[in-house]
Structure formats: structure tokens, C-alpha cells
Amino acid sequence: MAQEDDPQADLSAGGTRPVLYSFRRCPYAMRARMAIAASGQRCELREVVLRDKPAELLAASPKGTVPVLVDVDGTVIDQSLDIMLWALRRNDPEGWLQAEGATLDETLALVAECDGEFKRHLDGYKYPERHPDADTAAHRAQGALFLMRLEDRLAAARCLHGDHVALADIAIAPFVRQFAQVDAAWFDQQPWPRLKAWLAARLQAPLFARVMDKHPAWRSAQRGIDFPPYSNTSSPVGS
Secondary structure, eight states: OOGGGOTTOOTTSSOSSOEEEEOTTOHHHHHHHHHHHHHTOOEEEEEOBTTBOOHHHHHHOTTOOSOEEEOTTSOEEOOHHHHHHHHHHHOOTTOTTSOTTOOHHHHHHHHHHIIIIIHHHHHHHHOGGGOTTOOHHHHHHHHHHHHHHHHHHTTSSSBTTBSSOOHHHHHHHHHHHHHHHHTHHHHHTSSOHHHHHHHHHHHHSHHHHHHOOOOOOOOTTSOOEEESOOOOOSOSSOO
16 A cells, blocks of 8 residues: 555655645635645645644644645745745646736735735734724725725736736635625625625635535544545636
């Protein structure tokens, strides 16, 4: 039996596949899983419960957040964007790193806006209990400014950097999804038709469904899940 099929194999220590620690609903983990799935890189996925983090995750990355990827040589990558780049630089069949209307540096700059100021306002809007001194309405208004800029950008093309999905679309969409879910009725009332269509396309794409399967929490000495799941879908990304 090949090692990758051995349920007792410890793939985090010189095994045949990288190990990905993930949490299904985390937007950072979502985008990492989508990049890995699009690249075709096979991993062992270990779904974690954030309130009961396994010792193996903390040993790999003491900060204790997901996603964390442990490569077969023991290299640890614990930033979601770095995991995306790791996967796509190995194989990028959809050309996510070659956006039509932007250099990679310009793409990463747009993602940095999302991960920085927008994410700060998203947290203040979504988690007022964690930020008792925050003005929820002000955070929503400030976060909406970034979404308005995306709406304006989408006036020129169907995606953030042209008419085809690229890195920025996949990296940013999970956070827009999270913002939209805080108050769906309010979001639906906003004059952002292009942004709403763009988000719907990302969430309806077969790729998103592929990476959102529910899995039981991983426990030490257990075999993780083979990831990405095999699919007969001919176009995993969608347009």
C-alpha cells in the first residue's frame, strides 16, 4: 500500500503530501483551499475546531490561526496569501497569477487593501462583542467605501482585473461574502449591482462548492481528508 493511502501515515513529517490545517468557515482558509484546489495540489486536510486547537497545529504555528500548511519537507506556511502563491506557483492552470489588467504587484496591493483597512472595519461591524468601544455603523460605512471602489472597478470588466477570474477575485470574495452576511437585507439594498453579480458568480462557481464540504474535526493519530475532493467538473473555476 502506498504511503499516501496508509491511514496511519503521518504526512506532516516527511510524508507524501502536505498537510493543510483549515477551518471551513474562515475566509482566509477558504481562499487558501480554493487556490490549492485550482492548482491540483493534493494535500491532507485537517479540519480544526478553533476553540480546541490540536497540539500539532500549535507546534507548527504557535499563533494558532488557520490556514497553516506544513509541506512534506517540514516547511511551514501560515499566511493564507502565501499558501495561495505556493500552490499557484506550482501549477496555475487558470492563469490566476497572470491577470489581464494588472501586474502581480498591483494584484497584491488590492488584496492588501482588503486584508488591512477593510478587514479591520469588517471585524468591527461583524463582531461588536469583541470591540465594545467600536461604532458598528461607522465600521459598516467605512467598509462600504472599499466595496464601492470594487463596484467602480467592476464597471470596466466582469472581474477585478479583467473579464477572467484571477488571484484578487478569489482572495477578496470570501471577505465580501462575510460582510454581506452580517446584514443581508441591508446589503441587498445597496446600489452595487456589479459587485453583487460578481460575488454571486464566485459563490456559485463549482470551485467554491468543492472546497466547502463539511468534515469532522481532526484528532491526533487520525488520517485527515484527501483534498481537494475529486470532481468530474470540467470547469472548476467558472467565469
